[in-house]
Amino acid sequence: MTAPLVIFDLDGTLIDTAPDLVASLNHTIAAADLEPVTYADLTHLVGQGARVMIRRAFELREQPLSDEAAEPLLQRFLAHYKAEMPGASRPYPGLIEAMERLEEAGMRLAVCTNKLEELAIPLIGKLGLSDRFVTVTGGDTFPVRKPDAGHLLGTIEKAGARPEATVMIGDSINDILAARNAGIPSIAVTFGYSDVPVEDLQPDHVMTHFSELTGELVRRLLSRETQAPALTVPA
Ligand SMILES: O=C(O)COP(=O)(O)O
Ligand SMILES: [Mg+2]
Known part of the structure; x- marks a missing residue:
């Protein structure tokens, strides 16, 4: 058996992982001048990985995000998250x-x-x-x-x-x-x-x-x- x-x-x-996800996401979206998200926002953003989390943050702020713009933002997120890991x-x-x-x-x-x-x-x-x-x-x-x-x-x-x-x-x-x-x-x-x-x-x-x-x-x-x-x- x-x-x-x-x-x-x-x-x-x-x-x-919430504090580090929020920190890396805010670092990422700051590059597009989006307002930082909070822990309460995270519960709606997380769940389908980093790419979807970034897309949902743009939806939350009612900002468009093209596929071309999304890719460098994902790379920005990955670089920040990896550099800080395990963070808090x-x-x-x-x-x-x-x-x-x-x-x-x-x-x-x-x-x-x-x-x-x-x-x-x-x-x-x-x-x-x-x-x-x-x-x-x-x-x-x-x-x-x-x-x-x-x-x-x-x-x-x-x-x-x-x-x-x-x-x-x-x-x-x-x-x-x-x-x-x-x-x-x-x-x-x-x-x-x-x-x-x-x-x-x-x-x-x-x-x-x-x-x-x-x-x-x-x-x-x-x-x-x-x-x-x-x-x-x-x-
Ligand atoms: O990082 C995510 O968006 C989800 O990750 P999880 O499946 O481990 O909850
Ligand atoms: Mg989970």
Whole structure:
């Protein structure tokens, strides 16, 4: 039997990257004389990677952005973000202990993020987390990205795991929809960058702190089909 796999989203789930995303985005859009964005704005901008984040910032400020103008702005963002990395970004409280618990329970861990690989992989490395994950896939690893099921299924395949034995943990609609599209259980964290209450996304479980993440919880979510008959009311 293959070991269960727990897949984590990155921004807003594993790592609190918001201050650095806001700083690099504001550095980027300042070149086009756009007003800086705030943390509250970020919840509407983040989720589909840097290119989309820049485009959404222009939409927020009701400014046009041509494809030709977007490319140098993306390069400006990447250069700034890479130069500062890891900046103020830190793992969320309790993450390391939670990962250790899952490893001790015989589970394997992976990352599935819409962040570009060239940002995600070094960031995880600089925070000393690389050895924890069997694979890290980014928004540009496959032809599709979250919420497309292909991103999660591709991550599962790279990890040598099976969809039936995988749980997804994330902070946004992209993560919960990707899990639903791939037919795997999802855990939504409340401490990330969702622009709606995560309960509204109807994940299989809601988590307010990593202290709640145990092997027992993962196993319970994986066996939900077998649990379902026990919940039916006898005639
Ligand atoms: O950087 C983004 O826009 C999204 O990244 P995430 O998928 O790790 O949340
Ligand atoms: Mg996220």
